[in-house]
Amino acid sequence: MLSVTNLTLSYGGRVLLQNVSFDLEPGCIMGLVAPNGYGKTTLLKAMANIKAARVTGAIAVDDLPANQVARRRARVFYAPGEGTLLYPGMTVGDHLAMTRKLWRSQSSIDDVARACRVDGFLSKRVRACSQGMRQQLTLAIAYMTGARYLLLDEPMNALDPTNVQLNSAIMRSLAQRGTGIIMSSHILDNVDQLSDKILFVKDKGLVLFGPSAPAAPASTASPLSSASASTAASPAHAAPSAGAHFASGPACASKAIDIYNELYL
Numbered sequence: 001m002l003s004v005t006n007l008t009l010s011y012g013g014r015v016l017l018q019n020v021s022f023d024l025e026p027g028c029i030m031g032l033v034a035p036n037g038y039g040k041t042t043l044l045k046a047m048a049n050i051k052a053a054r055v056t057g058a059i060a061v062d063d064l065p066a067n068q069v070a071r072r073r074a075r076v077f078y079a080p081g082e083g084t085l086l087y088p089g090m091t092v093g094d095h096l097a098m099t100r101k102l103w104r105s106q107s108s109i110d111d112v113a114r115a116c117r118v119d120g121f122l123s124k125r126v127r128a129c130s131q132g133m134r135q136q137l138t139l140a141i142a143y144m145t146g147a148r149y150l151l152l153d154e155p156m157n158a159l160d161p162t163n164v165q166l167n168s169a170i171m172r173s174l175a176q177r178g179t180g181i182i183m184s185s186h187i188l189d190n191v192d193q194l195s196d197k198i199l200f201v202k203d204k205g206l207v208l209f210g211p212s213a214p215a216a217p218a219s220t221a222s223p224l225s226s227a228s229a230s231t232a233a234s235p236a237h238a239a240p241s242a243g244a245h246f247a248s249g250p251a252c253a254s255k256a257i258d259i260y261n262e263l264y265l
């Protein structure tokens, strides 16, 4: 379990998230949704121990003690968007080879390249790749690491519909084998299809929609209002009474776009 406890994130004096807590379980795909600038990237980086912001609180990686930095790092991989992970002068194949070596991956370059459909441009330098190709490569690198927890920043951006479906299937298959995935996204229909749970950033807190949250009270006319209030009143854990929005599994009773509109519009 990747556990976030009482996390506060700020830049200068500006607090983005205050005292938030949640767990990313192995085998779970969690969507992370909020408008631009609400702190999704900052949260994912903090979870990967990439300290861009000021961070207080605790992040636990399984049962590993905090001082076992290398072992913790080996279980968590953050994949940024927009190809910023990549080296423009290196080829696609070089990136996979480097990742395989650094992460001591058991996967073969050919297998990952074929599965992620980057095998057709392995010898292309990143600077000559399209935006979508760079994103395909970023995801191929993430899968190659074999990390138990993948933190994916807008992973479906720039991908064509075929590649969105391909990567959705790969993520689902990884989750079935125990990988925990959290992905920020503005593509809400994909978040609906893929996520077991969805975290929304709201009022510097988190609102969780997912099957493990307790069911909303029957008398609640709008489960959202109860969810928001619950989170605001209880910063300790992002498990407000919002579970009625989801059936179990990826199928979602309420669409993310409806929840989004109710939270932010």
Ligand SMILES: Nc1ncnc2c1ncn2[C@@H]1O[C@H](COP(=O)(O)OP(=O)(O)OP(=O)(O)O)[C@@H](O)[C@H]1O
Pocket: 011, 016, 034, 035, 036, 037, 038, 039, 040, 041, 042, 043, 052
């Ligand atoms: N290095 C930094 N120094 C100061 N402020 C920053 C820094 N990085 C990000 N911010 C600010 O923190 C806020 C949250 O940024 P972040 O990138 O985490 O948002 P986001 O939810 O991922 O946005 P988007 O959906 O646009 O990608 C923004 O207001 C941004 O300007």
